[in-house]
Amino acid sequence: MPKTFWIETLGCPKNQVDSDKLVGSLATDGMVPAESPEDADLVVVNTCAFVEEAREESVSTILAFDDIRSEGSELVVTGCMAARYGDELAQALPEVDRVVGFGGPLTAEAATRAANAVPVTIGSRPSRGGADVPAMDLLNMARPPSTSPWVYVKVAEGCDKRCGFCAIPSFRGPQRSRPMDAILAEVESLAAKEVVLIAQDLAAYGRDQGVGDKSIVSLYESISEIADWVRLLYLYPSELSDPLIEAIAAGPVPYFDLSLQHVSTPLLRRMRRWGNGQRFLDRIQRIRSMRPDAAFRSNFIVGYPGETEADHDELLDFVEQAQLDWCGFFAYSAEEGTYAAGLDGQIERGLMNERLAELREMQDSITAARRDAIIGETVRVLVESTGRARSHREAPEIDGIIEVDADLAAGEFHDVVVTGAAGPDLVATA
Numbered sequence: 334m335p336k337t338f339w340i341e342t343l344g345c346p347k348n349q350v351d352s353d354k355l356v357g358s359l360a361t362d363g364m365v366p367a368e369s370p371e372d373a374d375l376v377v378v379n380t381c382a383f384v385e386e387a388r389e390e391s392v393s394t395i396l397a398f399d400d401i402r403s404e405g406s407e408l409v410v411t412g413c414m415a416a417r418y419g420d421e422l423a424q425a426l427p428e429v430d431r432v433v434g435f436g437g438p439l440t441a442e443a444a445t446r447a448a449n450a451v452p453v454t455i456g457s458r459p460s461r462g463g464a465d466v467p468a469m470d471l472l473n474m475a476r477p478p479s480t481s482p483w484v485y486v487k488v489a490e491g492c493d494k495r496c497g498f499c500a501i502p503s504f505r506g507p508q509r510s511r512p513m514d515a516i517l518a519e520v521e522s523l524a525a526k527e528v529v530l531i532a533q534d535l536a537a538y539g540r541d542q543g544v545g546d547k548s549i550v551s552l553y554e555s556i557s558e559i560a561d562w563v564r565l566l567y568l569y570p571s572e573l574s575d576p577l578i579e580a581i582a583a584g585p586v587p588y589f590d591l592s593l594q595h596v597s598t599p600l601l602r603r604m605r606r607w608g609n610g611q612r613f614l615d616r617i618q619r620i621r622s623m624r625p626d627a628a629f630r631s632n633f634i635v636g637y638p639g640e641t642e643a644d645h646d647e648l649l650d651f652v653e654q655a656q657l658d659w660c661g662f663f664a665y666s667a668e669e670g671t672y673a674a675g676l677d678g679q680i681e682r683g684l685m686n687e688r689l690a691e692l693r694e695m696q697d698s699i700t701a702a703r704r705d706a707i708i709g710e711t712v713r714v715l716v717e718s719t720g721r722a723r724s725h726r727e728a729p730e731i732d733g734i735i736e737v738d739a740d741l742a743a744g745e746f747h748d749v750v751v752t753g754a755a756g757p758d759l760v761a762t763a
């Protein structure tokens with residue numbers, strides 16, 4: 334009887350892709366997915382460590398799976414929390430059999446193999462499950478085929494930027510872009526209708542391979558020859574070049590996920606980030622002049638050290654003027670080892686919550702109004718599953734959905750007329 338496994342994935346789509354690849358590697362080792370975590374011989378928790386809330390969720394999930402797992406099974410923790418806290422986490426959680434970094438050996442057999450492996454030198458760095466050279470290079474590992482009409486494709490790992498609040502570069506490392514032909518081969522093999530490109534700093538793709546700014550554009554155009562829809566997430570505003578804007582605006586998915594984080598010039602500089610509200614508005618306006626039906630998403634951090642009432646008011650004004658389709662507002666979380674954790678002017682939680690509530694309330698009414706404005710329009714949708722679809726305006730898993738007739742074939746495109754809206758979601762009929 335083949336051994337069985339269960340992988341529980343927390344955090345962002347990048348972790349989801351890593352888990353897909355771990356599924357592939359365990360299948361290569363002859364293991365099969367378990368019906369439930371209770372039945373699994375191996376339980377893997379792929380953790381997130383981005384902010385305090387995510388770490389708390391990771392620990393509670395690990396303990397919950399320890400409670401339900403079967404006698405004699407193995408509990409392995411991997412992902413960002415494992416990479417960031419390694420031995421410290423192993424000591425804090427004796428319930429866990431192994432804490433392994435990205436691509437580290439999941440099974441006892443693989444751990445023995447890795448331990449006995451003859452280190453291979455790549456340049457000056459040894460390769461034996463070290464922090465920067467994992468036993469398995471997850472980023473370039475093959476992925477099992479997908480049955481979903483849409484897929485995430487991770488095109489790079491790590492980040493070369495140094496935003497004041499972010500610890501990701503400290504455990505995901507510097508930017509490492511995948512070779513373009515490997516990405517195209519993966520897209521071909523997944524054969525999905527919609528490909529959602531992801532990375533920590535997507536628009537900087539290829540920069541570390543010395544091919545200059547054009548690489549994300551040529552990647553986008555090459556994938557657009559294979560998949561019907563190509564969507565890009567996590568676009569750092571200074572990387573949104575004119576050629577990239579023109580390429581996306583000329584395509585079937587004019588969707589711009591701009592990771593802005595704030596709009597106040599002094600505060601953005603304190604965040605060690607580029608731009609300001611007026612530059613962002615100019616860019617958004619330019620895009621709308623090219624594609625009036627373009628959709629926008631952004632994320633903002635509230636309560637960054639030193640954020641004044643004037644900074645907050647400026648962000649409120651921006652949200653009102655920009656009229657973005659979707660926005661996420663997140664409370665600043667002091668991350669150990671980051672530049673911001675040592676800054677003065679830390680904002681007390683009550684004030685942060687007040688500012689968050691004000692922004693979310695304003696954005697909820699903007700999103701609802703933008704959804705209402707689509708009623709009566711004919712839109713092209715990809716039916717994800719029975720009765721559930723998305724148009725170019727909705728990214729998977731984070732934006733609203735479109736409810737459609739149950740008889741529309743899943744995995745296919747259809748033109749539907751929007752007949753109603755309920756908050757972030759729409760209703761449409763063919």
Ligand code: SF4
Pocket residue numbers: 492493494495496499500501502533534569
């Ligand atoms: S761009 Fe900034 S926020 Fe994003 S992963 Fe890099 S350092 Fe973190």
